[in-house]
Amino acid sequence: MPDPTSIPVYKPQEIEPKWQLQWEADGIDQANIDRKKPKFYALTMLPYPSGDLHIGHWYAMTPSDARARYKRMRGFNVLFPIGFDAFGLPAENAAIQRNIHPKQWTYRNIDKMRRQLKSMGAMFDWRREAISADPEYYKWTQWFFIKFYENDLAYQKEAPVDFCPNCNTTLAREQVQGEDRHCERCETPVIKKNLEQWFFRTTRYADELLDFSGIDWPDQVQTLQTNWINRSEGASVNFKTEAGDDIEVFTTRPDTLWGATFMVLAPEHPLVDQVTTQDQEQAVRAYQEQAQHMEDIHREAADREKTGVFTGAYALNPVNNQKIPIWIADYVMMSYGTGAIMAVPAHDQRDFEFARKFNLPIVVVIQPPEMEEIISEDMEAAIPAAGAMVNSGPLSGTPAEEAFNRSVAYVEEHGAGKFAVNYRLRDWLISRQRYWGAPIPIIHCPNCGRVPVPENDLPVELPDDVEWLPTGESPLKLHPTWRFVCCPKCNGKAERETDTMDTFMCSSWYHLRYLSPTYDQYPFDPKEYDYWMPVDTYTGGIEHATMHLIYTRFFHKACRDLNITKGDEPMLQLRNQGMVLGEDHEKMSKSRGNVISPDDLIATYGADTVRAYLMFFARWELGAPWNSSGIEGSVRWLRKVWYTVLEPAGVEKPVSKGVLRNLRRKVHQTLAAVTNDFETFNFNTIVSGLMTLLNEMNLAKAVGAYGTETWQEAISIYLRMLAPVCPHIAEELWARTGRPYTIHQQPWPEVDLDATQEEMITLIVQVNGKLRDRIALPVTISEEEAKAAAMASENVQNFLGQKTPKKIIYVSGRLVNIVL
């Protein structure tokens, strides 16, 4: 009998740092161009350096790392980089609250998080780390801005923008959330401000962004992006006021044009002042003021009663020259379409409600075939359905199918409008009135206008000596020297732009900076680009569906058109993980006190156990609540792995061939399943498969399989399957069983298909679809033999009684169903 005390104890706290240092010293995770191998660029969304790596980071990154490791063992040359999204508001808030410079706060946090990230044992190539707040990084962020500016993809305009009074900065439309339109970061309701702001022309790419045909992205993300962009086809139609001013409207129902009985402008519409008559001026002003106050919170709540005011002016319906009143009402949004609508109360519910409230005429112009003739006086609601056109002058009688096209053709022929496409997507507002971001590299010159900073002068570095005064203005505006410069063109007195860029700008191209973070001739080394791009698998949270993931696609396409990048899409495959909730099933937060700290977990259990549990305990894309006792299962599993491999069996009797054949079958069946699961992101069944196999191995070990050739193969395959999930223990056991360093550069084992074949089947015997018996039979059984065996079953006979079966269904090798 072996002496049990001679078996070393599994001490993850000892072996994990040991291997991490070894791997780093040997550079086994360094990714270098190697044209002999197929490349694989695996990317996990870069973290914000908040100062503490939380369990959500681990949950997102561990399976991504495991899959990258798996791909490497499959023979790919894998790039799996990491960096930090280091600009942004929290650093500045810390500066104000705790009197620490944002740079210092950020880089201190990065140091801490780098240590925490390393404790995961991920295969990050740290030589490629990129930090968006480094001048060497944001030099290129600024360079991209200038390229966009020079090619009319960036522009400045005064616009009503969403402004967070708490964060003291503007927000992109998608950073404003909920019915009360609050700031995504601090939940303060936003206000509207008219400001000169910088925008990127994302709308130019709206149509192309709707095309997902070249990429393997989750349906959910495609849906979210499609809804966000919200493309609608219709017509833009020009209405003239009696005074001759043009009011352009967009409509998706040009077939209802003859039913337009009034017009509505948004209260902020620029023409309102111009068209309003003297009589109505006071009422209009009052309404505008009221709308401006309301706007902040309630205006977009759909169930409000309609309100509005007549401007006193009239427009002419271009198709029938009818004189129709122009109203203003807050149910028309300045931010959508043209901020003006033609109102067709008979066929639009909102217009209907408005017309009823203010006694405006309702004219039916569409007659759906299945309805009786509609009398406008009797209507209780608008009729939005399609139908033949009626009361529509020359187009009366046009059937539903032709109504759209013929009415568009009609307005086009009469010069009143044209076919048009409208999007909900808006241009991306990138200006931020904050310090801790990449300065927008523009100089405002009284003579030359907006002048881009010459490339040689990049980066426009952030000054370190800044003060935070409670004025609500960016410290850059208050800096005595930074702001005032000479114009690069005329050398006259000029001023720098003091807005910085939205941090989503930095994260739109970080996957390119990873390729060559120290390269100083260009944002990236073209050689590296040509080898590694595009990203093969991108992983991260679904919350970025309508922000980062739209921006980065836009960015790539814009750069493609500027001959900077190649191909239509930056990331071929996208997968999203879910969220780890607290044990109370609530979202983890400090205030709830339900936060699980990964640092504590690795101190207690070791990284491998935490990795294994995170991959096992939930479906990755869904997430689940944390369970403190659940992790004990992973602890036991790895301990069992340890002893299964290292502890001799002490069984004397010779093992049977059947046991070995059975073991080998289980090993190769598991290998096939695990391989498939890695490809399809089913991480939880990878671990459960390995647990099941370990149990089988221990059964075989108990009857003498230990030490045989089959056992050796089982161990070799088992450890290699384990390596991506739990890299440290796999390496340790690989070394302790005398196998060559390093397990992480071993080939993924090949499935022996012959070995996976079963010799026996369990035939399921049903009577009328209900399970009545199970019979073990050789896999070679014929249909007749199987049916005969089923009929011979005692239990089946009990159910059969005197009856003769109507039909006997046979599913080869699986089941017999006897139908009475």
Next chain:
RNA sequence: GCCGAAGUGGCGGAACUGGCAGACGCGCACGACUCAAACUCGUGUGCCCUCGGGCAUGUGGGUUCGAUUCCCACCUUCGGCACCA
């Protein structure tokens, strides 16, 4: 209101292409080891039962020899959008 996702034991979850529902793990119960406890190991664990079986995958229908899986309607939860013209 519209769009999308998800509903399976006490819990997290598994189930290939329509074919044994509940793999794996947690928890729980009992047993072994121990002076004792923890650890570890073993056994059991959907519900009901007259021990033959019956009922069970959100609810109600349907298709089928057979449905967690396909179809229809509905309910609940979560996410997104929302007076979108």
